[in-house]
Amino acid sequence: MSRLRLVVFDVDGTLADSQAEILSAMGAAFANESLATPDRAAILSIVGLSLDHAMVRLAPDLSETGRARLVAGYKQAYFEQRRANGASPLYPGVRAVLDEMAGDPFLLMGVATGKSKRGLDALIEAHGLERYFVTRQVADFHPSKPHPAMLAAALGEAGIGPCDAVMVGDTSFDMEMARAAAVGALGVGWGYHAPETLVADHVVHDVAEVPSAVAGVLARHGENR
Numbered sequence: 001m002s003r004l005r006l007v008v009f010d011v012d013g014t015l016a017d018s019q020a021e022i023l024s025a026m027g028a029a030f031a032n033e034s035l036a037t038p039d040r041a042a043i044l045s046i047v048g049l050s051l052d053h054a055m056v057r058l059a060p061d062l063s064e065t066g067r068a069r070l071v072a073g074y075k076q077a078y079f080e081q082r083r084a085n086g087a088s089p090l091y092p093g094v095r096a097v098l099d100e101m102a103g104d105p106f107l108l109m110g111v112a113t114g115k116s117k118r119g120l121d122a123l124i125e126a127h128g129l130e131r132y133f134v135t136r137q138v139a140d141f142h143p144s145k146p147h148p149a150m151l152a153a154a155l156g157e158a159g160i161g162p163c164d165a166v167m168v169g170d171t172s173f174d175m176e177m178a179r180a181a182a183v184g185a186l187g188v189g190w191g192y193h194a195p196e197t198l199v200a201d202h203v204v205h206d207v208a209e210v211p212s213a214v215a216g217v218l219a220r221h222g223e224n225r
Contacts, residue, residue, distance in 0.1 A: 004106055006160040007214050008135075008151060008183075010169030011113040012047055013191030016123060018088035021081050022047060026058075029073035033066065035059065044192040048114050048171040050144035051075070078119070087126035091190060093207035098132050100211050107214075108158050110135035112150040112167070112177070117141075134158055146176030151183055166201075166217045168210065175200050184221035186213055 012018045023043055030037040037043075038058045046054035051074060055067040062070070101107055110133050113120055117138045124130055135157040137150035155165055166184035167174055170191020175198050178185035187198035189205040201220065204213045 013170035025077035028077035048173040050139040053144040112137040145173040148181035151181035184217040
């Protein structure tokens with residue numbers, strides 16, 4: 001008898017191309033504090049972390065109060081961008097992949113993201129993705145990636161063991177979180193961290209490859225039961 005399995009997706013850099021919004025909002029946050037904006041590579045290197053952790057890396061010499069202002073400024077700038085321009089676009093092919101995977105009665109899907117609940121809910125609503133995900137884990141309620149708390153919560157909500165689960169993401173933080181939670185790790189090569197930095201069971205470079213790659217990682221990971 002087939003077992004239920006769980007695939008958990010990162011959002012920014014994996015499902016949604018939010019690079020422009022992230023760079024713009026970060027620039028606005030630093031400008032509001034009269035600080036030099038970190039370069040593009042530095043900003044993209046922290047995507048996936050909770051904002052408080054991200055600001056420690058981007059502004060290590062700033063006081064805790066100053067970093068809190070950066071976080072607030074980023075959130076406000078991102079919200080204003082979304083209100084003016086709409087949600088970040090999905091990567092081409094993502095919806096087709098979600099449809100394909102949703103057709104497997106033994107496969108559940110979820111998300112684990114450094115986004116806030118407000119931000120994730122807005123993205124899901126804007127793209128009509130409500131039906132796909134049985135579990136949504138966000139930065140508001142968990143320690144930052146790569147701590148495994150998000151995946152532990154997702155597994156608990158879905159009723160799935162680690163050997164029957166895989167994390168799909170574009171950053172080293174996603175892969176480290178997967179390892180810490182003892183789930184499979186599938187990296188994607190179109191996001192914000194260089195593919196060669198992803199310590200994953202497998203890395204895909206085309207969105208269309210995700211369903212078959214997930215199946216392969218789950219099969220190999222399940223051998224460890």
